[in-house]
Amino acid sequence: MNSGGNLSIWFFIGVSLLVNGVLIFGSGIYEAIYPPVNKVVLYDLHATIWWGGFLLVLGLVYCIRFSPARERARAGK
Amino acid sequence: MNPALLFFSGSTLVHLAPVDLVVIIFYFALVLAIGLYLKGQANTGDDFFMAGREMTAWVAGLAFLSANLGSLELMGWAGNSYKYGILAAHWYWIGAIPAMLFLALVMMPFYHICKTHSVPGYLKLRFGPGAQAISSISFALMTVLMSGINMYAMAVVMKVVLGWDLNFSILISSVTVAIYVALGGLRSAIFNEVLQFFLIWAGALLIPILGLIEAGGWSGMKAKIIQNLSEQHVANPGSYTHLWSTLGNFSDNPMGINWVGIVFGLGAVIAMGYWTTDFLVVQRVLSAKDLRSAKLAPIIGAGFKMMVPFIVILPGLLGLALLRDPAGHLMRLVPADLAWSPAGQAQGLHGYDEVLPLMLARYCGPGLLGLGITALVAGFMSGMAGNVSAFTTVLIYDIYGAFINKDASDEKKVTLGRWWTILGVVISIGTAYLVMHAQSIMDYVQSLFSFFIAPLFGTVILGMLWKRATPAGGWSGLLAGTLSSVGMYGWVKADPTAVRYVALSLQAQDQAQNMFRALWSCLICVIVTVVVSMITKPKPDSELKDLVYGLTPIPRDENVSMFHSPVFWGAVVAVVFVILQIIFW
DSSP states (O other): OOSSSSSOHHHHHHHHHHHHHHHHHHHHHHHHHSOOSSOOTTGGGOHHHHHHHHHHHHHHHHHHHTOHHHHHHHHHO | OOHHHHHTOSSOSOOOOHHHHHHHHHHHHHHHHHHHHHGGGOOSHHHHHHGGGOBOHHHHHHHHHHTTOOHHHHHHHHHHHHHHGGGGGGGTTTTTHHHHHHIIIIIHHHHHHTTOSSHHHHHHHHHOHHHHHHHHHHHHHHHHHHHHHHHHHHHHHHHHHHOOOHHHHHHHHHHHHHHHHHHHHHHHHHHHHHHHHHHHHHHHTHHHHHHHHHHTHHHHHHHHHHHHHHHTTOSOGGGGGOSSTTOSSGGGSTTOOOHHIIIIIIIIIIHHHHHHHOHHHHHHHHTBSSHHHHHHHHHHHHHHHTTTHHHHHHHHHHHHHHOBOTTSOBOOOBOHHHHTSHHHHHHTOOBGGGHHHHHHHHHOOTTHHHHHHHHHHHHHHHHHHHHHHHHHHHIIIIIIIIIIOTTOOHHHHHHHHHHHHHHHHHHHHHHHHHHHHOTHHHHHHHHHHHHHHHHHHHHHHHHHHOTTOOHHHHHHHHHHHHHHHHHHHHHHHHOGGGHHHHSSOTTOOHHHHHHHHHHHHHHHHHHHHHHHHHTSOOOOGGGSTTTSTTSSOOOOOTTSOGGGOHHHHHHHHHHHHHHHHHHTO
16 A cells, blocks of 8 residues: 555554654663652553553564565565 | 753643653654655645545545544543543444444445535535535634634643643644645645554553553442442442443433433434534545545444544543542542632642543653653644645635636645645634633534534435435525524523423533534424425436436445455444444443
């Protein structure tokens, strides 16, 4: 699917998820090493780490699956 | 402290860490980058106003849903579920799903085949310039006002939640929206709506997951709600978690409504009117690349719409079960005007609409909090962008192109479209400041907006399904329905006891009044249209080809497999919808 030139909309989605995933996952790791004074409820579940990791992986999958190179190759077929 | 953080400091609901600000700034950079990237692909009228009519079913479907999934919607309905309980889910299920399926399988072929650019454009083809003029002028006016209200509401929320300055929020959001819509047109608005859809799920999905873990699952949450409401001596606390079983009588549920208002007022009129004739959402589906995609898009939207209560209604219910103040006492949210009054602020009260940010702050640490706030900002901005892009299209095609310069070239329309996008944003800013100084306008305009939707549905559906409906019938029915709705609203404002006639019960709350007013105004529109049509001359069949049922050859999906068939997926969505009603009965 390509709804707008060489870059698919799903590629932009992937970039967004990937960057946010990296930032949130990194923040979660930092918090695990240096626990904050005021903790959120259910802090011990470390949602920031696993949710950030999930977004990171999902973003990576979208970025690869809808990368500009793959889109060009698909359009050339 | 970081200077940027100092700028955003103050007495606030949540406090952002530097990583949260990075997440928010990245979002603004990305939407501007998308606008710049798409600039080169918005050269013709179809490109700029209809996104080239080349969107796939998935993109059009997610944009169709996201155009409605703004932050006012998210925060407002989370607040409503705190106030009214699970009854608020009706606005996502019976108040959306049947109408979306009806649009997909019954109405979309007519919109798509006649190649209209807008809903007022369809009315022109079917009923002539009179109905088009009423519809387009009221739509353009209301749309740009709603955009301003969106802008003001976002600024207020950002002030309450984050302590941001009102002028700063209005300026930064309006400039960003003006740039990316003026550059890329509808395509840019749609791209950002799909991005917003993902951000909303990524930012909000953790709240119900963690909330249910804390509450001890669905049954634990129900038990806590009943216990908390019983402590506060709320009547009939069990009704907060039942969808249908309390709708037999007006007094059995917190909304003061019965099943007639929900099924006929909400499901059959307001929802049908909004999802099938409000050009803000229909424009997204009109951008689909072919008829099958145009039919599948609302069905895909309906599939995801059914899941939205998980991130909107459930957090409201969880707030009812779990929210406590720092001292451990049960927290009771109050109406916004009380919460934001000087007395309310002094007591540290919070409004119903703050339940979602409160739950966000409860579970989300640095990074996640930024993503949640970004989801809210994205929702506000795409709400504004949706209004501005629909406003520009109607203005250019249905006012300028239809009445001022019928021979305008495509190039001129695109140039004007870019300028009117910027002007639309400037008018929205003016509206935002107008509302800031006279907040009661907000209530009136939101009610005004609903005045046009219910009668418009009566006019459009008769136009599509009944070839005997005449131009005079359509025009007069639309006018009569709209005026009667305004009249009923004014009647109840002047004499509050009139609610017993308009909404059939003195206990009817605002939402219940809206349902019944919509029902009556649509019925009046239909009756007037039918009566006037019967005594006036109809259009010949040759002029109704591709516009009316029976005179429009609708292509069949003969060569597609069952799994690509809109009818099959429509049936799947309908079955899941029925199952949900039974589960939460």
